[in-house]
Every structure is written in structure tokens, then in C-alpha cells.
Amino acid sequence: MGARSSTRNQGGTQNAVTNIPQISPALRDWTEKLALDYENAIRRIHAALMNIKPYADQDAPTRLDTRNSINWSMKLWFNTLLSGSAPSEEELEAFRDFGRRRVHQGVTLDVLLRAFRLGSRELWCIYTELDEKNDLLRDELLFRISPFLMEFFDILAQIISQAYLDEQYKQARWRESLRYQLHSIIFYHPEDTEGFAKTAVALRLDPTVPRIALAIDVRSIDSNSPTFKSELDRIVVATARRLKFPDDELVDIWYRGQLLVWIPSRLGDLMSM
Structure with a gap:
């Protein structure tokens, strides 16, 4: 048995799934049966992911989306192995959508990649259980399926990572635009309460919570330095931790040579000041 090299190019995009192994009739028969009903594999992988935060804390719709992403990954795997053809660009684009949604679901990239490692490990465990039942398939699983399985899910991890990072960048640009809009309302259109709210x-801030503006003198930092923005971000994070607030509850801007930081000030806080 040899290996088939399959790379599709649709819409100018090329995926890197190559060297798809040709499988024996015995392994094909077993794989086809598993592909027809792989609910057990999905259940096992999903259970493994539920041991990871924030997967364990997901609400019902997000858990369903996670389960659907596992289902789609399994579909890509079985279709590739059985057909000898790499996933199409349309199939990969649907797969990328899961990565984009993870950004908005609060799943960090390292957690997402860990989920991939756990998922591929569980799938390999299913194959090793077959190995225990059939000595004839041992070499095929070890020398053909194992390397390809690791390569296949590594490629999927790269694809979903890029989709995640692209979406994260878009979100950051979008948030920066909203922050600029909020600052403009505060400084130049304070009467626009509807626009402010x-x-x-949109920034996931409660517009009804009173806030106090802190003016922080940071003359020790060169405003012309290429690291100036990251230095300001570091100060904001340190301020949030000092005041025991989540980072995203603080709003900051560089204004007239000072760093302004708006911090939530609830009624109890105001009365104690």
C-alpha cells in the first residue's frame, strides 16, 4: 500500500493535507462502520473537553457549538481517510467559522489548541482499542495511520489558529473604533446619552454604572517610543489588578499628555470615599 498526495486548490486557496495513506480492506471496513455512527467518538472527545476551562463553564448553546465542531472535525477526518482526497475549501471555510466563534466565546487560543490535542488523542485511543482486537492491523495503525492522524490534526490546528487570530484582530480593531467613538461622545458630545449607552x-460595559476618571502622569514614558501603547496597556492592567477589577471594565485614553482611566464606582464605593 502506498500514500496518495491530494491537494485541492479552489478560489486561490491551497490546503496542505498531503500523503493520505491507502488503507487496507480490513481497516477500511472498520473505518466505514465507525464513520456511519461515530457518536461514541464525539461523546468521548466532548467529555474530555469538558474537563478544560472555559469549556466546562459553557452555556448550553455554546456546548452545542463545541459538539458540532467535534462532529465536523470527525467528518473531515473520515472523509479524507476513506476518499483519499483532501478537504475542499468550502469544507475548511465551515471549519474556520468554529475558530472565529471561539474568539467571541471567550476561549483563548492556547485552550483551543489544547482541545485539539485532546481530541486527536481520544481518536487515537479509539484506534488503539481496535489494535488490541486485531493484531494484523497493528503495523498499519502504528506506521501509517498514527503519523497521518498527527499531521492531519496539526494542519487543522494551523488552519483554525489562523482563523482565530484573524478574527481576534478584527475584534480588536472593532473595539478600538468603538472606544474612539465613546471617547468622542464623552469629550465633545456629552449630551448624547443614547449614543453613549x-x-x-457594544463594548460590553454597563452604561448605568457611575465611573470615576483617574488621571495618571506617565511622563517617564516616551510617547514617541514604538512600545508606548503596550506600556500604557501594562499600566491599565496593573491598575485594574490593584483595584480588583477585570481589565475589560476599565476604559482608558491618552489625552493631552495624560493617561485617563475610567473605573467603575458603585454606590457603596462612593459612600466609602
Whole structure:
């Protein structure tokens, strides 16, 4: 048995799934049966992911989306192995959508990649259980399926990572635009309460919570330095931790030579000041 090299190029995009192994009739028969009903594999992988935060804390719709992503990954795997053809660009684009949604679901990239490692490990465990039942398939599983399985899911991890990072960048640009809009309302259109409320909600801020503005003198930092923005971000993070607030509850801007940071000040806080 040899290996088939399959790379599709659709819409100018090329995926890197190559060297797809030709499998024996015995392994094909077993794989086809598993592909027809791989609910057990999905259940095992999903259970493994539920041991990871924030997967364990997901609400019902997000858990369903996670389960659907496992289902799609399994479909790509079985179709590739049985057909000898790499996933199409349309199939991979649907797969990328899962990565984009993870950004908005609060799943960090390292957690997402860990989920991939756990998922591929569980799938390999299913294959090793077959190995225990059939000595004739041992070499094929060890020398053909194992390397390809690791390569296949490594490629999927790269694809979903890039989709995740692209979406994260878009989100950061979008948030920066909203922050600029919020600052403009505060400084130049304070009477626009409706615009303020809508923009704050879009930034996941509670517009009804009173806030106090802190003016922080940071003259020790060169505003012309290429690391100036990251230095300001570091100060904001340190301020949030010192005041025991989540980072994303603080709003900051560089204004007239000072770092302004708006911090939530609830009624109890105001009364104690």
C-alpha cells in the first residue's frame, strides 16, 4: 500500500493535507462502520473537553457549538481517510467559522489548541482499542495511520489558529473604533446619552454604572517610543489588578499628555470615599 498526495486548490486557496495513506480492506471496513455512527467518538472527545476551562463553564448553546465542531472535525477526518482526497475549501471555510466563534466565546487560543490535542488523542485511543482486537492491523495503525492522524490534526490546528487570530484582530480593531467613538461622545458630545449607552453596551460595559476618571502622569514614558501603547496597556492592567477589577471594565485614553482611566464606582464605593 502506498500514500496518495491530494491537494485541492479552489478560489486561490491551497490546503496542505498531503500523503493520505491507502488503507487496507480490513481497516477500511472498520473505518466505514465507525464513520456511519461515530457518536461514541464525539461523546468521548466532548467529555474530555469538558474537563478544560472555559469549556466546562459553557452555556448550553455554546456546548452545542463545541459538539458540532467535534462532529465536523470527525467528518473531515473520515472523509479524507476513506476518499483519499483532501478537504475542499468550502469544507475548511465551515471549519474556520468554529475558530472565529471561539474568539467571541471567550476561549483563548492556547485552550483551543489544547482541545485539539485532546481530541486527536481520544481518536487515537479509539484506534488503539481496535489494535488490541486485531493484531494484523497493528503495523498499519502504528506506521501509517498514527503519523497521518498527527499531521492531519496539526494542519487543522494551523488552519483554525489562523482563523482565530484573524478574527481576534478584527475584534480588536472593532473595539478600538468603538472606544474612539465613546471617547468622542464623552469629550465633545456629552449630551448624547443614547449614543453613549449604545456604544458602551457594544463594548460590553454597563452604561448605568457611575465611573470615576483617574488621571495618571506617565511622563517617564516616551510617547514617541514604538512600545508606548503596550506600556500604557501594562499600566491599565496593573491598575485594574490593584483595584480588583477585570481589565475589560476599565476604559482608558491618552489625552493631552495624560493617561485617563475610567473605573467603575458603585454606590457603596462612593459612600466609602
